Amino acid sequence: MASFADPCWASINRGILICDECCSVHRSLGRHISQVRHLKHTPWPPTLLQMVETLYNNGANSIWEHSLLDPASVMSGRRKASPQDKVHPNKAEFIRAKYQMLAFVHRLPCREDDSVTAKDLSKQLHSSVRTGNLETCLRLLSLGAQANFFHPEKGNTPLHVAAKAGQTLQAELLAVYGADPGTQDSNGKTPVDYARQGGHHELAERLVEIQYELTDRLAFYLCGRKPEHKNGQHFVIPQMADRRLSLDVSELAKAAKKKLQSLSNHLFEELAMDVYDEVDRRETDAVWLATQNHSTLVTETTVVPFLPVNPEYSSTRNQGRQKLARFNAHEFATLVIDILSDAKRRQQGNSLTGSKENVELILKSISNQHSSESQDNDQPDYDSVASDEDIDLETNAAKSNRQKSLDSDLSDGPVTAQEYMQVKNALVASEVKIQQLMKVNINLSDELRIMQKKASKLEKQSSVSESDYDNPTTPVELEEPGSGRKGRQRSVVWQGEGSIPEDTDSAPSTSLPSTEDVIRKTEQITKNIQELLRAAQENKHDSYIPCSERIHVAVTEMAALFPKKPKSELVRTSLRLLTSSAYRLQSECRKALPAEPSPAPDIQLVTQQVIQCAYDIAKAAKQLVTITTKENNN
Structure with a gap:
């Protein structure tokens, strides 16, 4: 406005x-x-x-x-x-x-192949960046043009074109939308190379800064200094102020750092990007609180206690991002320094061999290193060099208590760095895109094909009214991260659904269904979820309810395979997630249909929640496949 x-x-x-x-x-x-x-x-x-x-x-x-x-x-x-x-x-x-929602932007006529439209827009962007017309390029980007589009005929990206033409502001706009200054064209040259060849030396220097923006921002946050890129210095690694603490590295901390180094580049980049966003949130919060002078704008509805949800990321990644707000000054500084150190190592090509698995140990020691210390964790524990704007780090740290109180219902107890990395570990076996998260473990693909060929109809299992998993009596509150007062709202529209009541008449059972039966039901759930996702992609909102009903039937049949009172807590937890998510899905899908005289539903928000529920169902089913496979093979 x-x-x-x-x-x-x-x-x-x-x-x-x-x-x-x-x-x-x-x-x-x-x-x-x-x-x-x-x-x-x-x-x-x-x-x-x-x-x-x-x-x-x-x-x-x-x-x-x-x-x-x-x-x-x-x-x-x-x-x-x-x-x-x-x-x-x-x-x-x-x-x-x-x-x-981009509710008021200009919409292009619908075409069957959206990828063709995006390609056409990107080609227009490729041509436009050689001029100084910024608003035309912003309009193209708003419609879906890709800043990193590689032109198949020209053999380069829009940023190559802007750099060659000396269009500094176009380069800035492209970089904001994700253009990579390090991308090579078909001749092996980067935008930086073209800027230098054209005599646009200030632009070339700026492109180098953009290339190192993430690590520069992290270093500046800790010590108020940036590297001298002109002199070939591309990294500044701050040191902890208390040398005794920084030198007192436990074996656990060494193991954690080794695990961090063994992460794939993709997972490391995700972690670094999440920490970058948290730095931005903390710095912006500090400026916000300082400039508002405790005016009426500083209220519950304007505080941002943790990173808002990004629907492009999986729920596990969003939860991990939010937990970063719980790191105190010393914990967060340790995390930032470790990332800076390993980013430098990776950039210099120093490779390490190691497994990508079991990364939950990466930062386990952060919260434990100072558990016996009496120091105030809200004070900066690192060397602080005043920045040009002199944004007081103590102001940022002082608001930590306020953030923690506002976010007190995020979990039952303090969130440790280990918990955050356990969330990150879930990403090792899955991709960000929801569709890819729906796939069954690839190691079971051969068994699935065999089971599909000889699948026989199961005997009718307990009906919905007879299943302990479908008719629990204890209401469950499920989180909807990132929106609403204090950043957290609870939905109880499916009260009474999703938890497993105690069965006092029967003893816990250790028996589990056969792996083949669980795989077959998981495959059915997955097919139904894929059908729902296709409906979402094609904006067929009237298909949501029948899709959710088919998913619910498949979930009911899968839950009925298991004993009413499994002895394994892991099985119980997975079943709770499976069944409660199925109920949530039905509830969310019903919201897609307008009900007079109620206002029209927010379809984009509804679809986001539908996809989230579908992901939770797929995740729980996959967990049950893994559990039964492991137990039956023992």
Whole structure:
């Protein structure tokens, strides 16, 4: 929104300037939606600030409000929020619709092959970046053009073109949307090479800075210094202020660091990106609290106690990202330093051999190193060199207690670094995309094919009303991460479903169904989930309910294979997740159908929750396959 005289903040990837009120909402959306930075109290690369100001002055806001500028929108009752409206809910709902749902951007005519449309847009972007028309490129990016698109005929990316043409602001915009300055063209040259060849030396230096932005930001956060890239220095590794603590490295800490080093580059990059986002959240929070001066804007609804949910990531990764907020100053500094050290090693090509498995030990020692210390963990434990803006690290640390109190219901007890890495470990065997998470363990594929050929109809199992897993009596509260007051809301619309009651009439059973039966039911669940995902991708929302019903039937049949009171707690936990998620799925799918006179449902939000439930079902089924396979082979 642009109805203000003195904006204090900018949304970098949206190309707009915003006031304090709107910033309070933008911050809660997450960096994947809006990358917020203060105009005065945060260091800015000059050309990045120039890029944002150029977009703002040339009407970038109209990109995000395209349909609202149509006179027909007045007739339809749609309007933008006014300065007199309340922040919550009026302005907040409008901002989410505008930037998160992209409800008002120009829509291209629907085509059967969306990939062709994206390719066409990317080719237009490839041509446009040689000019100075930033808003045209932002419009293309908003429609789905890819900043890293590799042109098959030209043999290069848009960033190569912008660098060769000396278009610094275009390069900044592309980098904001993920363009990689280190990408090589068909001749093996990078955008940095083309900038230097064209005599655009300042652009070349800036591209090198962008290439090291992640590690530069982490180092600056700890010690207020950045490497001298001009002199070939690309890394600054801060040291802990208390030498006794930094030298007192236990065997556990050494083992943790070795496990970190053995992570694949992909998993290491994910962890580093998550820590980068947490650094951004902590720094922005510090500026926010300092500049608001305890005004009425500093309330429960404007505090961002942990990283907001990114729907592009799996639920396990989102949970791990949120737990980073629980790290105190020393724990987080240790994590950052370890990442910086290993990033330098990897960049220099020093390889290590080792397994990617059992990475939960990576940072286990962080929370344990100082358990016997009496020092105040809210004070900085590392060397602090004042930055140009002199953002006090103590301010950031002081708000830690407030964050912890607001987030007190995140778990029953303190969240350790080990728990976070256990979450990261779940990603070793799966990919970010939901569809890939649905696949059954590849090691069982041969058995699945055999079972599919000789599958026979199972005897009818207990009905829904007879199953302990489908008719529990204890209500379960399930987390919906990242939204609502204090960043946490609980949904109990399926009260009474999902938990396993104690059966006092029977003893715990150690028997488990055959691996073949569990595999066969898992395959059926997976097929039904894939059908649901296809419906989501094709916007066939009326198919949600029948799909969820078929999934529920398959889940009921799978749960009925197991004893009513399994002795294994792991089996009980997996069954609870399986059945409660199936109930949640049915509840969420029912929300997709409009019910008069209720307002139309938020389909994008509903779909996000549907996919999350489907993932939880697939994960629980996969766990049960793994458990039964292991137990039956013993």
